[in-house]
Amino acid sequence: MTEVSAPTGRSGLDLAAWRRRLQNPLTVATGVLAAIYLIDGLDQLASMITVAVGALANTAPYIAIAVLLIGLLKATGAEVVVARAFQGRESVMIVMAALLGGLAPFCSCEVIPFIAGLLAVGAPLSAVMAFLLSAPLMDPPTLFVTAAALGWPFAIGKAAAAVGLGLFGGFAMRALVASGAFADPLRERRAGGCCGVRPSPFSGQVEWAFWRDPARRLTFYQEAGGNAWFLLKWLTLAYVLEAVMIEYVPAAWVAGTVGGDGLGAIAIAAVVGMPAYLNGYAAPAMLAGLTAQGMSAGAAIAFLVAGGVSSIPAMAAVFSLVKRPVFASYLILGLCGAILSGVIFQAVYSVL
Numbered sequence: 374m375t376e377v378s379a380p381t382g383r384s385g386l387d388l389a390a391w392r393r394r395l396q397n398p399l400t401v402a403t404g405v406l407a408a409i410y411l412i413d414g415l416d417q418l419a420s421m422i423t424v425a426v427g428a429l430a431n432t433a434p435y436i437a438i439a440v441l442l443i444g445l446l447k448a449t450g451a452e453v454v455v456a457r458a459f460q461g462r463e464s465v466m467i468v469m470a471a472l473l474g475g476l477a478p479f480c481s482c483e484v485i486p487f488i489a490g491l492l493a494v495g496a497p498l499s500a501v502m503a504f505l506l507s508a509p510l511m512d513p514p515t516l517f518v519t520a521a522a523l524g525w526p527f528a529i530g531k532a533a534a535a536v537g538l539g540l541f542g543g544f545a546m547r548a549l550v551a552s553g554a555f556a557d558p559l560r561e562r563r564a565g566g567c568c569g570v571r572p573s574p575f576s577g578q579v580e581w582a583f584w585r586d587p588a589r590r591l592t593f594y595q596e597a598g599g600n601a602w603f604l605l606k607w608l609t610l611a612y613v614l615e616a617v618m619i620e621y622v623p624a625a626w627v628a629g630t631v632g633g634d635g636l637g638a639i640a641i642a643a644v645v646g647m648p649a650y651l652n653g654y655a656a657p658a659m660l661a662g663l664t665a666q667g668m669s670a671g672a673a674i675a676f677l678v679a680g681g682v683s684s685i686p687a688m689a690a691v692f693s694l695v696k697r698p699v700f701a702s703y704l705i706l707g708l709c710g711a712i713l714s715g716v717i718f719q720a721v722y723s724v725l
Contacts, residue, residue, distance in 0.1 A: 425615075440596075446596075471536050603693075643711040
């Protein structure tokens, strides 16, 4: 009887295994850093690693808190309590997610573990989308930095845009899901983490003293460790890519194409803002100079909103958690919401 082996390349290598390795975020990050070394040498490589490691270190406390909470959630079965509290209340949850995201004291990178936590408790995709869209846009430091650079109308306008974008995206996603779209939105993960195939979060029993049960203790270690490794891999790639953007994409080139007035300028600002690397602390100061040179208020808000939604760390994490159609919807809703925010703000600002 002849054995049938798995398909391999001409050299006998397992092509599927190699594809999996190449799709690993740490492999991609290593490849990017190797290319930097070959192109610009050791000093530039060291500078990029310093930027990425510093950003990762700043996020580490949030990752630690998040993975411990997810481990506790799974080990105790407390997700049952959380999930049942939102049964039949999707509209309320969308509103709360948009408000929480718009007021959360975290930047786009630091909300990533909490997005994973929302998915862990079985929150509806509409509420998750509301949080995803609103959370990267505003936090207390960003509010004051924006006010200092552009004035309080811009700061308040961006805060309102954050909540409004969350509501817009959440209810739009609810309508899409109701129409039959995104029946299976999450990527499957093989071990650990919050996004793999799970039993229903609405079933099971709660055991607060989980350490008394060996099985629940094992669940805690597996969930905390699996989520920590998952988030570490993707955030490493995200921060390496962000460091590359900061170093190699000229800020003047990104911003210099969004001057002018009218709807066209707002749309261009949103489109340019989507791949922009500028964060909520750096962008207002640069936009202050552009508005002084004639950039419209609506274009500035559209740039800020679109850039916050599509920051490199946020996009990398969202892409790792959900399937491509949901990721595409995230970007489309963010772009449309940024343009709409710019149009509304321009109309309001013109009468102030």
